[in-house]
Amino acid sequence: MEDLAHGSPDHPNPLRRLTLEQLRRRTSVKWRAYPEDVLPLWVAEMDVPLAEPVARAITEAVERGDTGYPAGTAYAEALASFASERWGWETLAVERTRLVPDVMLGIVEILKLVTGPDDAVVVNCPVYTPFYQFVEHMRRRIVEAPLDARLRIDLTALEDAFRQAVAGGRRAAYLLCSPHNPTGTVHTAGELAAVAALADRYRVRVVADEIHAPVVSRTARFVPYLSVPGAEGGFSVMSASKAWNLAGLKAALAVAGPAAAGDLAAMPPEVGHGPSHLGVIAHTAALRDGGAWLDAVLDGLDDNRRLLTEALVTHLPGARYRPADGTYLAWLDCRALGLGDDPAAAFLDRGRVALSSGPTFGTGGAGHVRLNLATSPELLAEAVRRMADAL
Known part of the structure; x- marks a missing residue:
């Protein structure tokens, strides 16, 4: 295969920097959940x-002994600046943000504000597995609104789901995944405006999980939900954790539209x-100073999408x-391979590759797997x- 490596001498592709031996020394769940003969391409x-500006900010904080409790609005200010520069979103108001532990816990706290026990939360399936787990744990009902054949x-x-969710005069929320996990779909401004109009008509409160917002190809455009007409009563929860690999440094921001500030x-x-x-220090540094590093990652991911497309054509x-x-x-439809509802089980058992199991993403997930592209081209x-060998 032709080498399609992106990057520059100043900002080489971060996905090409670490060897398998180096990665196996990590102690996070990705590298410790399975035996060493398994290639882990599952969890996000x-x-x-680590991006150098982030590493420097953390190191300097430790050298200062600056390891107390978080304070101030630097994180929200960095997010507002990033949103303006990257997405043209000029109305992210720092005073309408709240610091939360992470995106899912922030979502849970917002859902507690706008719904009650046994109220409905609408999701677009197949969708991020913890949506089901967290919503059901807090005694809300899931109502599914499946994606269409184009995964949009x-x-x-x-609308059918909204109608069902508010039946009997109950409160309801819509948990929007944007960009969508597991499909990678980036919603358009028109789609999001139509969502806002439907939500207003049925009085459904929109809570947008926008954790992957910075991880969008440089040839595409991410549209923040709260930036579209009619979304004033909605919420977004954002974090630098996915784009800069900071899941172990907990910090996220809940953002309210103007009409939701009181909530x-x-x-x-x-x-x-x-x-x-x-975590706040790390996320702030990423948003403020990590743009060049992120761009190198985005180019590397584009390379990996092309590599995966060609490798599947050749081998699978x-x-x-x-x-x-x-x-x-990457969301792979494996139904034609004859591996049943959960192909990930066969790929793990016979190919020694760990992928995310499709059925856990709800209706539409059977026969599918989710593959994490954020690794080296070689891996x-x-x-x-290995997946081909499992057949």
Whole structure:
């Protein structure tokens, strides 16, 4: 295969920097959940070194002994600046943000504000597995609105779900995944405006999980939900954790639209006690100073999408893959391979490759797997060869 490496001498592709031997010395869940003969391409961790501006900010904080409790609005200010520069979103108001431990816990706290026990939360399936787990744990009902055949939001299905969710005069919320996990779909401004109009008509509160927002191909455009007309009553929860591989440094921001500011203000103060001070420092540095490093990652991911497309055609032509512009995740349709509802089990058992199991993503997940692209081209190519050997 032709080498399609992106990057520059100043900012080489971070996905090419670490060897398998170096990665296996990591102690995070990606590298410790399976035996050493398994290639782990499942959980959303990237196989990259830490961005230098982030490493420097953390190191300097430790040298100062600056390891207490978080304070101030530097993180929100950095996010507002990043949103303006990257997405043209000029109305992210720092005063309408709240610090939360991470994106899912922030979502849970917002859902507590706008729904009650046994109320419904609408999701677009197949969708990020913890949506089901967290929502059901907090005694809310899941109502599914399946994506269409193009893996995009089906507005007819969404309206049907909204109608069902608010039946009997109940409150309801819509947990929007943007960009969508696991498909990588990047929603358009028109789609999001149509969502906002439907939500307003049915009085459904929109909570957008935008954790993957920075991880969008440089040829595409991410549109923040709160930037579209009619979204004033919605919420977004954002973090630098996916784009800069900071899941172990907990910190995220809940953002309210102008009409939802009062709801966010009612969030209990103790919610803000959970984020890590070092996490806030790291996320702030990433958003403020990590743009060049992120661009190198985005170029590397584009290379890996092309590599995966070609490798599947060569070694696993029965697997269908639609490259997407968002996230570093690939959603593979393996139904033609004869591996049943959970192909990930066969790829793990017979190919020694760990992928995310499709059925856990809800309706539409059977026969599919989610593959993490954020690794070296060599490991990605080896994983596809092993998957082919599993047949």
